[in-house]
Every structure is written in C-alpha cells, then in structure tokens.
Amino acid sequence: MPIITLLTDFGDLYPALMKAVILKINPAATIIDISHDIPPQNVRVGAFALMYATQEFPSRTIHVAVIDPGVGTKRRALVIKAGEQYLVGPDNGLLIPAARNLGDFTVYAIGLNEVYAAGLNEVYEVEHAPPKSATFHGRDVFAPVAARLSKDYNTSKFKPTGDFVNLDFGKAMALEGALSGEVVYIDAFGNIITNIPGSLASQHIRYGDEVEVCGQQMPFVRTYADASGPLIMVGSHGFLEISVREGTAARLLKLRVSDPVRVRLKR
Amino acid sequence: MPIITLLTDFGDLYPALMKAVILKINPAATIIDISHDIPPQNVRVGAFALMYATQEFPSRTIHVAVIDPGVGTKRRALVIKAGEQYLVGPDNGLLIPAARNLGDFTVYAIGLNEVYAAGLNEVYEVEHAPPKSATFHGRDVFAPVAARLSKDYNTSKFKPTGDFVNLDFGKAMALEGALSGEVVYIDAFGNIITNIPGSLASQHIRYGDEVEVCGQQMPFVRTYADASGPLIMVGSHGFLEISVREGTAARLLKLRVSDPVRVRLKR
Amino acid sequence: MPIITLLTDFGDLYPALMKAVILKINPAATIIDISHDIPPQNVRVGAFALMYATQEFPSRTIHVAVIDPGVGTKRRALVIKAGEQYLVGPDNGLLIPAARNLGDFTVYAIGLNEVYAAGLNEVYEVEHAPPKSATFHGRDVFAPVAARLSKDYNTSKFKPTGDFVNLDFGKAMALEGALSGEVVYIDAFGNIITNIPGSLASQHIRYGDEVEVCGQQMPFVRTYADASGPLIMVGSHGFLEISVREGTAARLLKLRVSDPVRVRLKR
Numbered sequence: 001m002p003i004i005t006l007l008t009d010f011g012d013l014y015p016a017l018m019k020a021v022i023l024k025i026n027p028a029a030t031i032i033d034i035s036h037d038i039p040p041q042n043v044r045v046g047a048f049a050l051m052y053a054t055q056e057f058p059s060r061t062i063h064v065a066v067i068d069p070g071v072g073t074k075r076r077a078l079v080i081k082a083g084e085q086y087l088v089g090p091d092n093g094l095l096i097p098a099a100r101n102l103g104d105f106t107v108y109a110i111g112l113n114e115v116y117a118a119g120l121n122e123v124y125e126v127e128h129a130p131p132k133s134a135t136f137h138g139r140d141v142f143a144p145v146a147a148r149l150s151k152d153y154n155t156s157k158f159k160p161t162g163d164f165v166n167l168d169f170g171k172a173m174a175l176e177g178a179l180s181g182e183v184v185y186i187d188a189f190g191n192i193i194t195n196i197p198g199s200l201a202s203q204h205i206r207y208g209d210e211v212e213v214c215g216q217q218m219p220f221v222r223t224y225a226d227a228s229g230p231l232i233m234v235g236s237h238g239f240l241e242i243s244v245r246e247g248t249a250a251r252l253l254k255l256r257v258s259d260p261v262r263v264r265l266k267r
Numbered sequence: 268m269p270i271i272t273l274l275t276d277f278g279d280l281y282p283a284l285m286k287a288v289i290l291k292i293n294p295a296a297t298i299i300d301i302s303h304d305i306p307p308q309n310v311r312v313g314a315f316a317l318m319y320a321t322q323e324f325p326s327r328t329i330h331v332a333v334i335d336p337g338v339g340t341k342r343r344a345l346v347i348k349a350g351e352q353y354l355v356g357p358d359n360g361l362l363i364p365a366a367r368n369l370g371d372f373t374v375y376a377i378g379l380n381e382v383y384a385a386g387l388n389e390v391y392e393v394e395h396a397p398p399k400s401a402t403f404h405g406r407d408v409f410a411p412v413a414a415r416l417s418k419d420y421n422t423s424k425f426k427p428t429g430d431f432v433n434l435d436f437g438k439a440m441a442l443e444g445a446l447s448g449e450v451v452y453i454d455a456f457g458n459i460i461t462n463i464p465g466s467l468a469s470q471h472i473r474y475g476d477e478v479e480v481c482g483q484q485m486p487f488v489r490t491y492a493d494a495s496g497p498l499i500m501v502g503s504h505g506f507l508e509i510s511v512r513e514g515t516a517a518r519l520l521k522l523r524v525s526d527p528v529r530v531r532l533k534r
Numbered sequence: 535m536p537i538i539t540l541l542t543d544f545g546d547l548y549p550a551l552m553k554a555v556i557l558k559i560n561p562a563a564t565i566i567d568i569s570h571d572i573p574p575q576n577v578r579v580g581a582f583a584l585m586y587a588t589q590e591f592p593s594r595t596i597h598v599a600v601i602d603p604g605v606g607t608k609r610r611a612l613v614i615k616a617g618e619q620y621l622v623g624p625d626n627g628l629l630i631p632a633a634r635n636l637g638d639f640t641v642y643a644i645g646l647n648e649v650y651a652a653g654l655n656e657v658y659e660v661e662h663a664p665p666k667s668a669t670f671h672g673r674d675v676f677a678p679v680a681a682r683l684s685k686d687y688n689t690s691k692f693k694p695t696g697d698f699v700n701l702d703f704g705k706a707m708a709l710e711g712a713l714s715g716e717v718v719y720i721d722a723f724g725n726i727i728t729n730i731p732g733s734l735a736s737q738h739i740r741y742g743d744e745v746e747v748c749g750q751q752m753p754f755v756r757t758y759a760d761a762s763g764p765l766i767m768v769g770s771h772g773f774l775e776i777s778v779r780e781g782t783a784a785r786l787l788k789l790r791v792s793d794p795v796r797v798r799l800k801r
Contacts, residue, residue, distance in 0.1 A: 001561060001562075003557060003561075005550070010455060011454065011455020011456070012302045012304045012454070012455050013301065013302050013316050013319070013320065013454065013455075014454070014455075016272070016299060016300065016301040016302065016320045017319075017320055017323045017503075019299050020299070020320065020323035020324040020325070020328075021323055023270060023297070023299075023324070023325055024323070024324070024325045027268060027270075027325070028268075030557070030561075031299075032550060032553050032554070032557070032565075033550065034547065034550040035546045035547050035550065037546045040455075040456055041513070049547050052547070052551075053547065053550045053551055053554065056551045056554035056555055056558070056673070057554040057557070057558070058554070058557055058558045058561070061554075069491070069492065070492055071490060071491060071492065072489060072490025072491065072492055072493070073490070073492045132503070133502070133503040134489045134490035134500075135490050135491060135500065135502060135503050136502075136503035139323065139503065140503075187545065187546070187547065187548070188543075188544060188545020188546050188547075188548075188574075189543075189545070189574055222606060222668045223605060223606025223607070223668040223669050224603070224605060224606065224669060225603065225604055225605065225606055225607045226606070233668075233669065234667075235667070235669060235670075236551075236666070236667040236669050236670035236673065236674075246575070277722060278721065278722025278723070279569050279571045279721070279722050280568065280569050280583050280586070280587065280721065280722075281721070281722075283539070283566060283567065283568040283569065283587045284586075284587055284590045284770075286566050287566070287587065287590035287591040287592070287595075288590055290537060290564070290566070290591070290592055291590070291591070291592045294535060294537075294592070295535075298566075307722075307723055308780070336758070336759065337759055338757060338758060338759070339756060339757025339758065339759055339760070340757065340759045399770070400768075400769070400770040401756045401757040401767075402757050402758060402767065402769060402770050403769075403770035406590070406770065407770075
C-alpha cells in the first residue's frame with residue numbers, strides 16, 4: 001500500500017480536504033500526518049520537521065509538505081525524488097533539507113501545464129483548467145500530484161531542473177571555546193533543538209562535562225534522566241538539544257526558532 | 268475500502284473510542300478525522316466545517332458528525348443520504364447544510380428501536396438494550412450505525428422523514444452599497460470566513476477594488492500574496508474570506524463566529 | 535489487518551516517527567492515535583486514558599503507550615497480554631490499570647538483549663546494537679516491538695515476570711455521608727473525572743438527589759442536558775464525572791488531576 005504523508009501549517013480542517021482528494025484518486029493510499037501545527041508560514045521550522053521525520057519512512061513514501069506563503073503566485077511546484085522517497089511541495093526551500101538528508105536527489109519543477117500533463121484532468125472537471133482555487137494548492141495541486149504519483153511512481157512526465165530555491169540551517173562551528181549554531185525547532189516539551197550536529201559536539205565535549213548556554217550552567221548528558229535541572233545532549237535527531245528536567249527549556253533560556261546559540265565549553 | 272470520517276467537538280481521547288467501535292464492526296474501514304476541535308457545542312461552526320469538507324470526499328463516504336448538546340435527551344439520530352454520500356449524527360441541524368450542498372438528499376430518522384433493528388445487537392451485549400451511556404452517543408450510537416452502514420450501504424431499514432431540525436447560515440445580500448452577511452468560521456490562521464458567496468461578491472466587486480470592513484480598508488484580491496496588510500478574497504470554499512498578510516484577521520477586526528459582517532463597496 | 539494504537543505525551547511530530555517505524559516493519563498495520571496530548575510525563579493521566587480507551591478495541595489490538603520520564607535509564611520495557619489485547623511500554627505503572635481492566639493478564643519484561651532476540655535486528659542496521667537513541671524509545675524500542683509482535687502475536691520469546699511497577703487510582707469509598715476519591719482525568723470540555731465507580735455511587739445516591747462538591751451544590755443526573763449549571767453523573771467510562779452545563783467544571787471547582795474529591799450526600 002502506498003504511503004503518503006502530510007506536513008502543513010494548516011492546523012485543523014484543511015488537512016481533511018487534502019486526504020479526501022488523495023483517496024478519490026488513490027483509494028489504496030495510507031495517509032500519515034507528520035504535523036499540521038508548524039508555526040504559520042514558517043518554512044524553516046517546517047523544513048526541519050520534514051527532514052527529521054522523513055528519514056524513518058519506508059522506500060517509496062511520498063511526502064506532501066505545504067508551508068506556502070507564496071500560494072497563488074508564480075512560484076513553481078516541485079516533485080523531488082530523494083534516495084528512495086519522494087517529496088512534493090512548493091519551490092520555497094521547504095523540501096530541500098529533507099531531500100539532501102535522504103541521499104542523492106533529483107528535482108523536478110512542475111509548471112501548471114505540466115500539472116495537467118501528469119494526469120490531473122482526473123481531478124479537475126475540465127482538462128487544462130486552472131486549479132480550483134488560488135489559495136489552497138495543498139488541496140488543488142500538491143495532494144493530487146502526490147496521489148497520482150502513488151499509482152505508478154513515474155516521474156518521467158516531469159522536467160528535471162537544477163534551478164530551485166535553496167534552504168539550509170546555517171553552519172554550526174566550533175570556535176574560541178564554544179560551539180556556535182542556531183535554534184531550528186522547539187518541540188511540545190519546550191526542548192530546544194539546534195543545528196549543531198552531535199558528531200561535532202562529541203569532538204569537543206564528553207558526557208559529564210559542564211557547558212554554559214545563555215548564562216545557564218548545564219551538564220552534557222546521555223538522556224533526560226541524567227540531570228535534575230537544565231541539560232544538553234544529542235537528541236534523537238542527532239543534533240544538540242537543550243532540555244530542562246521537569247521544566248521548559250524554551251521558557252528558561254528565552255530562546256526562539258532562528259535565535260543564535262553559543263554552547264561555551266568549560267574545560 | 269469504505270471511508271468513514273469523524274467531525275466532533277471532543278478534542279482528545281474520545282475520538283479514539285469511536286474508532287475502536289468502528290473497527291470492531293468493520294475492520295476494513297478507513298477512518299479520516301475532519302476535525303475534533305470544533306468549539307464545544309457550537310453546532311453552527313461544526314455544520315460549516317462539515318459542509319466544506321464533505322464536498323471533496325469520494326462517493327459512498329460516510330460522515331459521522333457529533334456536536335451534540337442534547338445527548339441523552341429524546342432528540343433523534345439521523346442518517347442522511349446526500350448526493351452519493353452519507354451523513355450520520357444528531358437531529359439538531361448539524362448535518363443539514365452539508366446535505367443540501369451535496370445534492371438531493373433523503374433524511375432518515377432513527378429512534379432507539381430502529382437503532383437496534385439496524386443491527387446494533389452486533390455491538391451491544393444484549394439485544395434491544397439501551398446504549399451503554401446517556402452521554403456518549405458518538406461511541407454508543409453514531410459510530411456503530413456508521414460502521415454497520417459501511418458494510419452494505421443499505422438504508423431500507425431506516426424510516427424516511429421530512430421532519431428534522433433545519434439550519435442555514437442566513438442570507439447574504441447586496442444592499443445599499445454593501446454586501447451583508449455573517450461570520451461562519453474562523454480558521455487556524457485567524458482567517459474570517461463569511462456566508463457571502465463568491466458568486467454574489469463578483470457581481471459587485473472586481474479584483475483590485477477597495478472595500479471597507481469594520482472600519483478597515485482592504486483590497487479585493489485573488490490570493491494572500493496579492494496584498495501586504497488586510498485583504499478580502501474568495502476563499503477555497505467559495506465564500507468571501509478576510510485575511511491579514513502576516514497577521515490575524517480575527518484579532519484585527521475583533522470578529523467572532525455569528526457576528527454580522529458588512530463589506531462596504533468603495534466604487 | 536492488525537491494529538496498533540499510540541498513546542503518548544509527545545504532542546506533535548514525534549508520533550509520526552513511530553508510525554514510520556511501524557509501517558517499515560509491518561506495512562499492513564492500521565495505526566490509531568489514542569492521544570498525544572497527555573500532560574508531559576504524567577503517568578497517572580496516561581494510565582487512566584489508556585484504561586478507558588483500550589476497553590473498546592477489538593481482540594488482538596496492540597497498544598503502544600509512552601509516557602516515559604525514565605527513558606534511557608535501566609527501567610525495563612514491558613509487553614503485556616491482557617484479555618485478548620496487548621500492551622507495550624515502559625515499566626513505570628502506565629500499562630497496569632489498562633491490563634487489570636482488560637481481564638487476566640501476563641506481564642513480560644524485555645531487557646535490551648531480549649529486544650534484539652525478538653527480531654529487532656530487522657530494524658537496526660547492526661544486530662544486537664543498542665537502540666539508536668537514549669531518549670526516544672518510542673521510536674527505537676516500543677514501536678518496533680509492537681510492529682514485530684503484530685506479525686505473529688507470538689509472545690513466547692519474551693520472559694514472563696511477576697515483578698513490575700504497580701499503579702492504581704487509589705481507593706474510592708463511602709464514609710460519613712460522603713463519597714471520597716480523587717480526580718483522575720480532566721477532558722477537553724473541562725469535565726472532571728473521578729476514580730469513584732458509578733456502581734458505588736448508585737448504592738448511595740439516586741437521580742435527582744442533590745450533592746455538594748467543593749462547596750458547590752449540584753444534582754446527580756443521567757446526562758448533561760438534565761441540569762442547567764454544575765451537575766454530577768456516571769460518565770461514559772463508568773466513573774463519577776462532574777460537569778458544568780455551558781461552563782467548565784475544572785475552572786469552577788478549581789480541581790486538578792490527583793486532587794482529592796469529596797461528594798457530600800444531602801439526604
């Protein structure tokens with residue numbers, strides 16, 4: 001059974017319309033929600049969540065991601081084959097970190113004409129008609145493209161391109177006794193996830209070492225239960241994560257997505 | 268595979284019990300959440316969400332909707348065949364706008380006796396027993412009726428009726444240089460959705476025209492990216508929708524569901 | 535089709551990774567969310583929600599529950615066969631009320647060695663490797679164990695044990711003209727659910743009787759619509775539940791989970 005995932009900033013209700021459209025085109029699809037609570041129009045947070053989640057999915061999973069401030073403008077739609085999986089969404093950088101993380105990837109751009117060539121006349125009443133709305137391409141473009149793709153995994157009707165909007169999470173680095181990076185995600189526990197790879201951190205600190213972040217002392221530990229207050233560790237995504245045992249790191253450190261983070265080493 | 272959707276004001280936990288009951292009766296059912304975050308007991312908001320979502324689902328989808336302040340009283344349960352789809356829920360108006368929107372519809376009322384005649388003895392331990400609880404008919408009546416219906420789509424055991432609680436979203440009209448209507452839904456972005464049909468609006472305003480709503484000037488545009496502050500447009504549901512680029516319309520205009528809206532034309 | 539349910543305090547995003555892992559091991563699984571919004575690390579609330587929800591699921595359902603403050607420590611993982619269903623999660627009491635409620639149950643403890651003997655080398659690149667992370671056993675241990683179990687329902691590779699962390703919701707009792715118990719759950723409507731069984735209550739009060747809780751007078755009724763302000767009744771879970779018609783009981787009575795509750799009888 002083909003798997004199609006959804007990641008959006010739609011909150012409630014709208015995701016159900018994407019699912020309806022998918023099931024109309026491919027009733028055999030298994031639909032999995034990755035998240036619909038990405039902060040509105042925050043492409044960077046969506047890109048991190050997508051990169052993190054996609055790495056665990058089986059081959060041939062098709063991920064539809066829609067954080068799309070430019071909906072209804074001339075921004076293109078993309079289909080990406082990345083490793084053994086597929087990504088569908090707007091050309092605004094949202095898909096790129098996930099694509100890069102999944103392995104070798106090929107980007108296909110879809111202009112509206114190509115949308116219809118891909119078989120979307122199955123979806124729309126009138127062949128070559130524009131999408132039903134200028135504001136909900138999740139329902140009118142991305143979901144149908146993904147559903148259609150899930151029937152044959154055939155990308156030959158799309159046009160490969162090297163020209164797409166890039167996005168990365170900045171360079172993390174070790175410099176002058178500190179690891180420097182930025183906040184890329186804050187989870188439901190208020191844990192702060194940075195762009196500093198665990199592999200970089202472990203070259204400079206060892207379990208039990210004390211570090212300082214935003215004026216707070218905290219140990220570098222293996223898991224949450226290894227400390228009683230603030231702590232820093234390599235999270236399940238492989239990046240440095242700051243947490244507070246029985247507390248909320250984001251509140252204690254007053255950090256938000258995109259804020260810079262300096263982890264000062266105490267050795 | 269039969270599709271059964273759920274729309275409730277239950278928030279967390281309770282929807283899972285409806286799903287359990289459905290899968291016990293029809294393990295082949297694909298269950299899709301439309302929303303569980305309708306404001307508590309707000310039948311009007313639920314009715315709009317149901318009307319909007321149902322129009323995209325495939326034939327034979329069965330929608331279970333439970334916003335049910337009268338649970339446990341003598342209010343009846345309804346099964347509606349509307350167009351090629353089915354609706355199941357309480358007789359309080361919740362299902363009616365969706366039914367009307369889906370095409371010709373037939374309303375069947377289910378008294379408790381009929382519930383059991385429909386085969387609910389499969390679900391309850393004792394034939395003709397009352398539902399397990401007087402407070403959770405989503406689990407004890409509506410979910411089992413929908414699951415049972417999804418096995419044969421046979422409505423002949425229900426009694427057609429012309430007597431049911433009606434609900435509509437009021438009349439929108441163009442009068443004295445203004446379009447008048449009311450707020451029917453506010454989405455997760457804070458966008459304000461009115462009951463003023465796009466078809467009515469387009470007889471009176473054109474893209475680029477300025478209008479005034481609640482003392483705010485705003486252009487009538489095609490999509491969100493066409494303005495930099497407040498804007499009004501025909502949303503993906505076909506109704507006038509007020510939005511604020513990188514802001515929250517509901518907060519700026521201080522409008523809530525059921526409030527009247529006047530869109531004053533400036534030409 | 536095997537059913538696997540998920541109950542966690544993860545909020546957003548992380549549940550999708552558990553689903554990815556499950557579908558990689560058993561693509562035929564139907565995955566149902568019970569809740570991901572249990573208050574962070576609140577094992578008692580999670581235990582009540584699990585107990586309540588599991589009783590409605592079909593035979594052979596496998597429930598994965600992860601409220602896990604001790605993740606990464608030496609706390610063991612459990613698989614429980616309870617009645618005709620299965621429970622998978624940490625050994626911290628979370629699974630026990632559900633197990634007891636489902637009927638006769640057998641507890642199997644899984645040390646890390648046993649995890650791999652159960653076939654987890656399907657999941658991890660290296661046989662007998664430790665889980666990928668010390669912080670996300672939902673993804674790295676519990677989801678894979680459940681998915682593997684859903685392929686053959688074979689528990690013979692696990693070791694039965696009588697030694698596990700217990701949890702119950704305390705004793706409710708009738709004493710000196712009052713029913714005494716505690717708050718076990720507060721739902722999305724703000725309804726207060728106690729540990730006082732309806733069967734105990736109905737020995738002491740009848741529909742229409744007035745009682746007093748936290749200084750508030752309220753009638754004992756059959757359903758929400760039977761009162762106009764605060765009310766008490768036997769909820770759909772079989773326990774005494776305090777509700778406020780068109781209001782929020784938790785706010786009016788200022789009660790929180792684990793607070794004691796005294797229902798004073800007025801006859």
